[in-house]
Amino acid sequence: MSLTINTTINGKSVSASAEPSTSLLDFLRDTLEFKGTKLCCNTGECGACSIIYNGKPINSCVTLAADANGAEITTIEGVADGDKLHPVQQAFIDTGAVQCGYCTPGYIISVKALLDRTTKPTAEDIEEAVSGNICRCTGYTKIVDAIQLAADRMAGRV
Amino acid sequence: MDYFEPKTVGEAVSLLAKYGAEAKIIAGGTDMLVDMKYKEEPGCLINIKKIPGLSSIQENGGSLRIGALTTIRDVETNALVRDKLTVLWESSHQFASLQIRNTATIGGNICRASPSGETLAPLLVLEAKGKYVSADGEKTEPFSSLFQGPGKTSLGSKGLLTAIDVPYPAAGSKSVYLKHAVRGAMDIAMVGVAVLVTPDATKNNIQDVRIGLGAVAPTPIRATKTEALLRGIPLSTALIKEAAAMAATESSPIDDQRSSAENRRWIVDALIRRGLTQTWKAATGKEVA
């Protein structure tokens, strides 16, 4: 019993079908071939599947594909401006916050959502924004550096 | 699996009446999707997010009406919730992750009826009422009788929660939600304690106290014996100690992979002490003698 999903992903209209039980994550990765959003815990506990949904960061693995209907979605593929990396992406590279990189797309989505809200995030703001994103490689220290650097650059402080 | 996106409450209720226990409602999906992937798909999935009018927060006399589809994030960022219903605000603020809060709904948290559900002990303490609709019409159920067991509410399989009414506590009240976890908000609470204290006009005695306990019984519970012990008398260190011990005996926790029952009782004791001390100080400006 297939549903037709009409949605906007990274500014482009997309129409595709999905089974009702399909998660938005599987819809993005397997049906639409957007491999940037990552599959990890599949239970909403790690943030690797984070996307922006109607302006808010959510876990796509615990969201129905059906709920993409009529929604505006930004995935990691839509963060850069063509060939120009977003400041958050560049900061992650520059501070060495990318080791294996598997958590990175989820982090960039969460951090972009944060810095779109404020470019002067407090420690509490940062904690709130990314406590739901697990990284197993970095121990978080360089990720915090990347967030500060991106914020400073976006605010013109450096 | 059959799938529906009803456009009205009536439509949803008819579907529930038709499918009964075969049907599962999905709101945000943060619990439901996990069940579907790792337990089993229901015979019928009813996605209620297309029903309008279920996600607003509105003042209604001396209470706040919160639509069942209001996201936890919307609860968290609402000024009225923060100012008037502190204990509910605190639980929504310690609820999983930001990503989860952006889609999880308060109705979903309530109807999932997990003993450790973050908003449940606070709503018990606030003496909220659930408004729900079934084939028999619209009903109101106080939270004190809403939770029947782990995963079970009095709504059964045929009722659709549409809103909750949360009365503002009496003037001068202060409340707190304390969550015991290893890591923080991300964890499922090992113990959740909600405390609301209303001092009398002299600010010497406890006029009213309400204590909600999560994750230490088959449902979230009110520690009624402990409340009775405390009402009407001055708060003292000795009384807090006694109350904390009593609250621990009112809980009936289990051993599970998160904690032993013994530890949960210790934590109830510890968090009651903290909760009473903090709320009393906030309400009266006084340290407990």
Place this chain on the structure above:
Amino acid sequence: MAKAEYTVLGTSPARMGGVERVIGAGIYGIDFALKDELHGGILRSQYAHARIISIDTSEAKKIPGVHAVVTAADAPDVRYGRTSIDRYMLAKNKVRYMGDPVAAVAADSPAIVKQALKKIKVVYEPLPVVIDQEEAMKLDAPTLHEDMPLPKNLPADVKVKNVCSFTAVHVGDPDKAMAEADIVVDEVYETKMIHPQYLEPRIAAARVEPDGRITVWANAQAPFAVRTDVARLIGVALNKVRIISTELGGGFGGKASGITSGAAIEPICALLAVKAKRPVMIVLDKAEETISTTIRSGAKMYINTGVKKDGTIVARQGKVVYDAGAYSGFGAMAGARCTNMLGGWYLMPNCHIDGYVVYTNKQVCGPVRGPGGPQAAFAVESHMDSIAAKLGMDPIEFRLKNTPKPGDKIVGVPKLRDVSLGETIKTAAEKIGWGKVKLEKNQGIGIATGSWIESAGPGGGAVVKVNEDGSVTVHIGKIDMGTAPRFGIPLIAAEELGVPVSDVTVVNVDTDASPWDAGTVGSRAIIVSGTATRLAAIDARNQIFKMAASQLEASPDDLEIKDKQIRVRGTPSKSVPLATIATAAHNIIGEVIGRGYCDNVAMMAEEKARGSSQPFTAHACIVEVSPDTGNVKILKYVAVHDIGFPIHLASVEGQIEGATAMSIGQALCEQVVFDNNGRTMNPSFVDYLMPTINMMPRIETTLVHGYPGAGPYGAKGAGEIACVPPMAAIANAICNATGVRITKLPLSPENVLRGLKEAGKA
């Protein structure tokens, strides 16, 4: 800033492969897909210990969309293992843990796979289960491996069962020395099973090629080991198997050790592809990983040390009971390391430690980040504080008193070369504010040290090709999971060949084309591949100079390459572009191809002759304990390391920070929990708790310099050693804060609170 003598070494350029990762390119194993592929899935044992009476796959095979169903009967009667060859890729006759693969299915969709797995009828005869490794050693314990002999080196008077490996450490005469000690401290420490929990699930994809060869794509750390075992286990010649690596989303040793770690999903996938006559891909679920792939073992450690009143250690006795799990896996090696390290890395004139590695009905020990080390250090470094307390001595003074000097021996190491231990301790003390910082109520300060032997293990090679435009392609046998291959290795090639780092490509591993390597394991990427790449680049450079010499009318010895220009040293006007010579090579030698390798035999001989160049470390932290709930918050954390020479500085720091965080996780919140039937109770991330950013302190890394290692330019490996001290550092700080010594991990709120209550402090 690079050291004065280097152009790029010691700096932190952007990671090769960084852009793909920040834009979300589909480069990982899990992003991979083969045209026409079937989905594969594995049926796992429902019992932790049982005989398999029968397996009936007939119903499953009938389901439309099912293309193959395999059991042990479909594979050769061949087992695998590192030390004991004790395991079938699909269980035969017995299952020994819940998670043991029993059968596998290839079908059109994941839903059909799920359906088919349910229809496979396995009749089990359940057997008694043993979870605890000490229980498993008892003579009345259930026998897990009827045909595996006890270790030959087990003393004749030791009557045990289920022991797959035994190590004994003997130094001097500990019985005599202990009797003469002024103070003896006798303790028992225990660590629990943790899972490496790399974020990217394990995959394998297999395809039978038109010529009959089998290609397997895997996100494995050791592709060549995978090739060996796939060939053996499905019964084809080695050169008929090709392993192509995808990028890895983490590994930490849990994707290493060939097929041991993945519990054979590569050969199972290959077998399915052969039987189904179509490509097959298996993707594990994270919860499935927790119950089936390799783990860091728990260890029970008895440690008993005698000291003189002045703090001199005179003797140690001990016993390690190391949990191998259902099969030997990496258990023998990890257990041996733990046993040796229980002797510590301080002066130890007399020592006797027995180490038993024991089968239990649980997940299998893998080479998880510093295998055996963190467990031993939890015991050793907590114990050092206990001894210091009994002596009334400052824990730092006690450690410094027993710190070896160059030329000294320690347990397991006949001679040390340089010893940075003292400097790391003093630096950590200074950075944490030891003796200076004002601690509030319920706060405590702790220190712990560590070491890690890296210069032992197989070697590996490198091939460096200089392309016609002067760019450089490097082939090594190690994969990239965020470690040296795409951080330090490109810098080495760039440095030696005088090209910009951005002109260097390090290619991922293809066993048909890459030089053989043991894999990205053992903190050896910079040591092995770094040495090999350096030598290969120098070899290439020598070929270039030979060809350029006549054109530049100079001797090859007078040439240098800078910024892709080959010049006569001292006469920069006499130069020719690197690209010109690289192109000219086509007609002379075909191509500039440099070859290098890490001669491990020579390296180990040098380590023996000159002394071990192993790194040392000291970590220190300040914690705050909530005495009513047991919650522990780390307020400040410093990690001081000697990494020889850090070739890519940010990468070295990143490895230290990440390894520290992993052990902070083991300290505070991680463990695999079992019920009495051997069922894992917390397989998913809901209840397998990994550290989140809010509970992690800033990890302040300091490197000490001047202790060159066995790696290129004096480098030492950085991947694992920071895992060694954190658990003890935190336990020591908790003890300092509360007066309570907690000897069992994790230092969870419940365990801390229980410790406080038992001591009457809460």
